[in-house]
Amino acid sequence: MDVITLSPLAVGLGLFGMLASLALLIGFAYRGWSVLLLAPFAAMLAAAISGEPVLAHWTQTFMNSAARFLAQFFPLFLLGALFGKLMEDSGSVKAIASFMTEKLGAHRAILAVVIGGALVTYGGVSLFVAFFVIAPMATALFQAANIPRRLMPAAIALGTSTFTMSALPGTPAIQNAIPMPFFGTTPFAAPGLGVIASIVMVGFGLWWLSLQQSRARAANEGFDGFGGTASVLAAKPAPNAKLVRERATVSQSFDPEEIEHGYISSDLPSFGVAMTPLVLVVCVNFVMNVIVLPRIDADYLADVRWGETSLAAVGGVWGVCVALAVAIVALIVLNRRRLPALRDTVDAGANASVLPVLSVGSLVGYGAVIAALPAFALVREWVLGVGGGPLVSLAVATNLLAALTGSASGGLTIALDALGSTYLQLAAQHGIDPSLLHRVAVISSGTLDSLPHNGAVVTLLAVCGSTHRESYRDIVIVGILGALLALVVVIVLGSIVGSF
Known part of the structure; x- marks a missing residue:
């Protein structure tokens, strides 16, 4: 049904249904209710208020879209979580953190924390695994x-949750994989722009943290507050574990419930052994996407048997999967004696992927129902009508959805499910390389998602023993403002010289 044929009452009810369902989803998710129940309930509420068939939307729209997301990305969630858990239990992440501590030392504490977090997350370690290992190093x-404890969360966030998640070419983060089936791109889309965006994020973030460190020193503020020498503080009470878990599994790809499972080795590998699997992830990913896959004859994928797809649509996911699989095998071989409870570790890693992928899949299903409502045509027209061209409107749409859902991956998938094909058509009309769309979309997903209700923010503050009041402003500066600045730079450069 075209929105123009709808009566003003129908349009009004449709828009009200969308807003009411979104308010319900955000409000109850923030209070710790499971999105597995909230997302379908909110979607059905919107459909009912709009006068649409509720059960048909649940089984045909919601579930089909959620199932499609699982079919596309569950292998990445599974292998990514498994790799992260193996890196943790083998002591590899801690070995890297210890190496950075030893080489850079306390006089470069902030830089050491940023580099340590960047190394492990760019190499494919799940964000929450990095949090729990980097936080003791930072302390x-x-x-x-x-240095004031209140700056720790921002330093960790800069190294783990900004440029290595959305900007550096080839990052195995799930956010960097989501646009690939929509735009036919690879994890190395717009590599030059990605590197420039990374430099902007890192440079701006380190400048701000150094400025705050200098101001604290001038004000005689130390690790434990004003006027005293450094001393170890008792950790502040962590928020309710269920709240942290529910928010965390929506925003990232690792269930923190599994952090304590398995067996963490006290026998740390050398820095070289610890880094080898991370290097393999990046190198194999590059070889697969740039050298191997482009030379494969995959015309058979067009058959009904294989879903009538193409190598462009699935090749990027294949490359990351192979890279993670190779790194997992190498990690186990290199650290077999450090993994005495290998089955427990593997089980924990596999289990850690389930709730996050189902949670994000539920958000995607919710977005599919909203996008299928007749009144959504008004929202589509407004988004596409944002001034500045397709790149700006794509950035606005992705930012808003990531902010509202508190999830970079969920907001990005909802945006591309609803508008991805439209943006691809607009890109062809305006001569825009799909790789540029890819990089703009991914960077956009990692900006306003870091609002106070974001699961990664809640978890990071908990493991650092800090609070929103003490540390959130600095997280906003390095995690949101810095990313927005990089996004502007990418859009401006991409509009002038194109993708590179």
Whole structure:
């Protein structure tokens, strides 16, 4: 049904249904209710208020879209979570953190934390695994350097949750994989722009943190507050574990419930052994996407048997999967004696992927129902009518959805499910390389998602023993403002010189 044929009452009810369902989803998710129940309930509420067939939307729209997301991306969630858990239990992540602590020391505490977090997350370690290992490293360094504890979450976020998630070419983060089936791109889309965006994020973030460190020193503020010498503080009470878990599994790809499962080795590998699997992820990913897959004859994928797809639509996911699989095998071979409870570790890693992929899939199903409502045509027209061209409107749409859902991956998938084909058509009309669309969309997903209700923010503050009041402003500066600045740079450069 075209929206123009709808009566003003129908249009009004449709828009009200969308807003009411979204308010319900955000409000109850923030209070710790499971999105597995909230998303379908909110979607059915919107459909009912709009006068649409509720059960048909649940089984045919919601579930089909959620199932399609699982079919496309569950292998990445599974292998990514497994790889992260193996890296943790083998002691590899801790070995890298210890190496950075030793080499850079307390006089470069902030830089050491940023580089340590960047190394492990760009190499494919799940964000929450990195949090739980990098936080103790940061605590020791910040205490030794007498830097205020309140700056720790921002330093960790800069290294783990910004440029390595959305900008650096080839990053195996799920956000970097989501646009590939929509635009036929690879994880290395717009590599030059990605590197420039990374430099902007890192440079801006380090400048801000250094400025705050200098201001704190001038004000005689140390690790434990004003006027004192550094001392270890008792950790502040963590928020309700269920709240953290529910929010975390919507925003990232690792269930923090599994952090404590398995067996973490006390026998740390050398830095070289610890880094080898991370290097393999990046190198094999590059070889697969740039050298191997382009030379494969995959015309058979057009058959009904294989879903009538193409190599462009699935090749990017294949490349990341192979890279993670090779790295997992190498990790186990190199660290077999450090993994005495291998089955427990593998089970924990596999289990850690289930709730996140189902949670994000539910958000995607919700977005599909909203996009299928007749009144959504008004929203589509408004988004596409944003001034500045397709790149700006894509950035606006992705930012808004990531902010509303508190999920970079969920907001990005909803945006591309609803408008991805439209943006691809607009790109062809305006001579825009799909790789540029890819990079703009991914960077956009990693900006306003870091609002106070974001699961990664809640978890990071908990493991650092800090609060929103103490540390959130600095997270906003390095995690949101810095990313927005990089996004503007990419859009401007991409509009002038194209993708590179």
